[in-house]
Amino acid sequence: MSKILLQRLAFLCATSLVVSILAFLVPYMTGGDPVRTILQSRVGDLAVDQDSVAALRIKLGLDRPLYEQYGIWLADAVHGDLGVSFANKMPVANEVARALGVSATLAAVSLAFALLVAFPLGTLSAMRPGGRFDTLATFVTQTFVAVPEYWMAPMAILLCSLHLGLLPSAGWRGWSCVIIAPHDPATQSLLKRLKPPSTTYWLGTDELGRDLLSRILTGGQFAVAISAVTLFLCVTIGMTVGMISARAGGWLDELLMRIVDLLLSLPDVIIAMFMVAIFGSGYTTLIISLTVIGWAPFARLARSLSLVINTRDYIAAAEVLGCRPSFILVRHVLPNVFRPVAAITFLRFGHKLITVGGLSYLGLGVQPPHADWALMMASAQNYFDRMPLLVIAPGLAIFLTALSVTWIGQGLERHKK
Numbered sequence: 001m002s003k004i005l006l007q008r009l010a011f012l013c014a015t016s017l018v019v020s021i022l023a024f025l026v027p028y029m030t031g032g033d034p035v036r037t038i039l040q041s042r043v044g045d046l047a048v049d050q051d052s053v054a055a056l057r058i059k060l061g062l063d064r065p066l067y068e069q070y071g072i073w074l075a076d077a078v079h080g081d082l083g084v085s086f087a088n089k090m091p092v093a094n095e096v097a098r099a100l101g102v103s104a105t106l107a108a109v110s111l112a113f114a115l116l117v118a119f120p121l122g123t124l125s126a127m128r129p130g131g132r133f134d135t136l137a138t139f140v141t142q143t144f145v146a147v148p149e150y151w152m153a154p155m156a157i158l159l160c161s162l163h164l165g166l167l168p169s170a171g172w173r174g175w176s177c178v179i180i181a182p183h184d185p186a187t188q189s190l191l192k193r194l195k196p197p198s199t200t201y202w203l204g205t206d207e208l209g210r211d212l213l214s215r216i217l218t219g220g221q222f223a224v225a226i227s228a229v230t231l232f233l234c235v236t237i238g239m240t241v242g243m244i245s246a247r248a249g250g251w252l253d254e255l256l257m258r259i260v261d262l263l264l265s266l267p268d269v270i271i272a273m274f275m276v277a278i279f280g281s282g283y284t285t286l287i288i289s290l291t292v293i294g295w296a297p298f299a300r301l302a303r304s305l306s307l308v309i310n311t312r313d314y315i316a317a318a319e320v321l322g323c324r325p326s327f328i329l330v331r332h333v334l335p336n337v338f339r340p341v342a343a344i345t346f347l348r349f350g351h352k353l354i355t356v357g358g359l360s361y362l363g364l365g366v367q368p369p370h371a372d373w374a375l376m377m378a379s380a381q382n383y384f385d386r387m388p389l390l391v392i393a394p395g396l397a398i399f400l401t402a403l404s405v406t407w408i409g410q411g412l413e414r415h416k417k
Contacts, residue, residue, distance in 0.1 A: 020077070024070050035062060038086045183211035185218045185371050194387050206376070206390055207383050216393050219371040220401060223360065226283060227352040230290045235345055237291070238298025239337060243329050245299070246306030257303070263296035269355055276364040286365055290355065297348070298341060305337045346409025350402030357398050373397050 035057045057063050061072065076083070082092035121141075125134040182202070189209035197204045203212040245256040268290065275289035309315065309332070318328050357374035359365035366372035373394035380390030 020074060021070065024073060025066075035060065183214045185210060185214040186369060187211075194383060196387075197389070203389055203393055204387060206380065206387075212389060212393060215371040215376060216373070216397055219373045219376060219394065220397060222283070222366045222370055222372055223353060223356045223374070223398075224401065226286055226290075226356050226365075227349060230287050230294060230352055230356075231345055231349060233287070233291045234294035234348075235298050235341060237295040238300075239302045239334070239341055241295065242299040242302025242304075243306045243333050243337060246303045246310060247325060247329060247333070253303075256299070260296045260299050263293045264300070266293055268293045269358060272355070272359055273362070273364060276359065281364055281367060286356070286359065290352065294352070298344070301344060302337050302341060305340060306333055309333050309336050343409050346405055349405040349409070353398065353402050353405075 035053050038056065061069060064072075073083075080093055082096065084090065085092050085095060088095075121137050125137040128134055187210060189205075192201075192205050192209040193207055195201055195205040195209075201211050201213070203216065206212055206215070241256055241260075245253045271293055272286065272289040275292070276285055279285045312332075315328060315332055318332060323331075356365055357372075360372050360374040361378045363378070366375055368375065376394040377391050380387070380394075384391050
């Protein structure tokens, strides 16, 4: 296994090196001059001064040999410095990271929609091969295979954006572009503040004239993301600590479990408020503060499960064969611990979501101008008598989201039994 990983890693490094060389040589292989391109984009004139070209070439280090330029560029790239974009004067690394996040989001959403359509369609078609549904499904799939993507895209924009108004035609405003919201959740209009539900604004508007339905649809993205990331860290840390503690035993087990007992006795909300008050509000601070205590229940559960698994015959057989402790943990203990812990993780998601919402309600979580369910409830307190939906709708959104994920965990737990 280790040999295969090393081979894959070596192949990845070699491929990355070849790609980096090609990317570095692209401006020269196309026959152009990077320095002249930069100057022409700044002055807007094809004729540039030769002295300016020479000065900028020296400043950028492009007067050196190509191999030396590549060595400097590669050393900076390894340290995360990709230079500054001459187009917008921003660090290239930040621009790449931002674009990568958008591309990954679009790819994940597209894949999710494709799977939601493909799996039921393929399953129903396979149940009656050659039937009417199978013939229709085959015709539809072959039709879409024959349609060019560069034609389908503008047609989809024309239908969904210009005619139906479901999605923006261009640009990126975060998850609000992915979630079908009837209006921009950040657009304010004081002339339309506190409007009752209507055909234009299905749930009415808030105190700043923003569409309440659009803010409900996009308001959970930060709280859900923070809860999911926190739970992932808690499960990872907790399972690791619990399995190592059960496997090691002795003084290390005693020390780790006393730390777990101490953390379990502390209220996670109070600790989160304490850390946010010291280090300031922010997503990173919020995630760390909720993770500091949140891993303890998972460590206790993983240790209990691991103690039972360590008594199995296949564990004793692996020890007799001389398997390393790390191999036993990864190959035998982890697969048997993961499923029960995963079921509990879904059950704990609702608790994390409510905790994040409580911090946002107190002003220590998600900050304006981002839409957040708990923050919407806090800002609508003064208008509850005039517009009760401002408080009722976000509260129901938190309740239904937490309940839905909890039911998923309950279903997994029953399936496990």
